[in-house]
Amino acid sequence: MKNKNVSNRRIVSVGQILVWVVIFAAAVFFFNNPGSKPAVLDYSDFKQKVSVGEVSDLTVAPGVISGLYKNDKGEFAKFKTVRMEDPKLVEELTAGKIKFKAEQDNSWIGNILFNLMWIVLLIGFWWFVFIRPQRSDGKSAMNFARSKAKMQDPSKQTVTFKDVAGCEEAKEELEDVIKFLKNPKKFQKLGGKLPKGVLLYGAPGTGKTLLAKAVAGEAGVAFFSASASEFVEMFVGVGAARVRDLFDQAKKNSPAIIFIDELDAVGRRRFAGIGGGHDEREQTLNQLLIELDGFESKQGIILMASTNRPDVLDPALIRPGRFDRHISVPAPDLKGREEILAVHAKKVKLAPEVDLKTVAKGTPGFVGADLANVINEAAILAARADKEAVSTADLDEAVERVIAGPQKKSRIISQKEQHIIAAHECGHTIVARLTNHSDPVHKVTIIPRGQALGYTLQLPLEDKFLTSKSEILDKICILLAGRAAEQIVFGEITSGASDDLNKATAYARKMVVELGMSDKIGPIALPNGDDSEVFLGRDLSRHKTYSEELARNIDAEIVDLMKSSYERAQEIILTNRAAFDVLVKTLLEKEVVEANEIDAILGLKPAAQETPAPKGADSASNPAQEAAQEQQPKAPKAERPEAKQAELF
Secondary structure (H helix, E strand, C coil), X not given: CHHHHHHHHHHHHHHHHHHHHHHHHHHHHHHHCCCCCCEXXXXXXXXHHHHCCCEEEEEXXXXXXXXXXECCCCCEEEEEEECCXXXXXXXXXXXCCCCEEECCCCHHHHHHHHHHHHHHHHHHHHHHHHHHHHHCCCCCCCCCCCCCCEEECHHHCCCCHHHXXXXXXXXXXXXXXXXXXXXXXXXXXXXXXXXXXXXXXCCCCCCHHHHHHHHHHHHCCEEEEEEHXXXXXXXXXXXXXXXXXXXXXXXXXXXXXXXXXXXXXXXXXXXXXXXXXXXXXXXXXHHHHHHHHHCCHHHCEEEXXXXXXXXXXXXXXXXXXXXXXXXXXXXXXXXXXHHHHHHHHCCCCECCCCCHHHHHHCCCCCCHHHHHHHHHHHHHHHHXXXXXXXXXXXXXXXXXHHHHCCECCCCCCCHHHHHHHHHHHHHHHHHHHHCCCCCCEEEEECCCECCECCEEXXXXXXXXXXXXXXXXXXXXXXXXXXXXXXXXXXXXXXXXXXXXXXXXXXXXXXXXXXXXXXXXXXXXXXXXXXXXXXXXXXXXXXXXXXXXXXXXXXXXXXXXXXXXXXXXXXXXXXXXXXXXXXXXXXXXXXXXXXXHHHHHHHCCCCHHHCCCCCCCCCCCCCHHHHCCCCCCCCCCCCCCCCCCCCCCC
């Protein structure tokens, strides 16, 4: 194997030399032939043309005469001739009124300078191509077949498991890797073999790369990290060469960990598109498979990789014997979020009243990267306000900035559009608060943030891992409530509900096609052709497994779900119209209405204290009905900005 690699490098070096020789020869030819060559005349012909005045612009130098002459076509062209001993030449040129100039013989200086220039260029070329790369440890643009992986020295690694929180199960799985690297004989004497490859998969930002660095830090071994995209180049064979070089470097520095980030860039299924596959990517994948088969665990090398899409990886790559240990790195739960916040908060000065557990409760669905961003944004906000420490208000604002973006204080919105936005958001709020299976409403605001003109923020009381049919139906109803409110108040709908419609339709389709939650269609799952199918060629070659009649029934069921949810949202708003109008008026005055004010307007207990389902969820009356308010007059049609309004649920 080593001899093969040496041979490949020699071939590459010879190829580089040949390329540069060709470039050098072409440059010499170009400089020696900058234009068309002058015609060569006999001296007798030159004298004859002088006598008839068919020459001009002569340069008389020792040994040669050059200038312009009239050719057979009657056009002036360049010429030169050997100068003879002719004392009368100057008199003849003067008599014929032919312009000429004399030139001294200094051509030897030019020849010396010209040759010296090429010598200097040749020395410079030799230095930059051969000498300089050797003195800089081979780091040169010419070494394109070398791996771009970065090696971290074991003594300089500072990341350990103390810096990783929120994924205790994943850390437990990786403890075997650390113990093997520290004491391989413990496993070998019992005949056990550590998996050659460890695949970390999960959503972006969950800490997969950080986990790999922590494993190297805990084990105290060399750590080679590279992105899978660095292996793929426009030249076929370069990626495979870089894979070979990466494993060669790891073997020289064993024990070591090789970490490849975003493995799906080279590890996708082969021949999975129109016209076959990608030759360079597939050759790189094949070489990776060969290297995984070629080394043994006793060599002290462990391959780790991360991906967000394990479903698109080639089966040959993730089979037992290669990447045979798959570790999930999910989004953290409440306890995990609190631990992650505590890790990042060590670098920040927090005020005494800050409770990280409360912040963790208000950030469901956040991954490690999001939580790190929350702490950083809060520190920036505190520094901007010249505070001594980060307060709870800074953290709350940071959470909202991460969810919806910064406030658009400079955005000017007309009163008419503010009224439409307020009614839209209050529709979401009323329905969200009065449905039985929805998350509690935290606040509603019409202050623009990011792409949102306003939003209703719902936060769950606890982490959920399952979703019921009733919960999905309530989500669809809440999403359509903004559009329903616009229709009720103004008798007109706007473009502000476009994103709501997309989300609601996606929920309805998922219920019918994937989750089997439709009474008419039944408990079946059908191929949906959504984002899970990432290859166009596979979609086109797939035969439909259900009839056209069933497809029409599916479409009809989705339409029925959307219509019934829309009518339900309208009914809830109309039943609680008085409270709805009060909420709209309050929102227009304050721009932000918190959960306690919402509950007070609706005459309800706080969501955390409620045991029975609130009345008025479907069609029953609500205590807030007694707070009757005059119905708002219908406004003329109002157009919303083209920017998609973000509704957060």
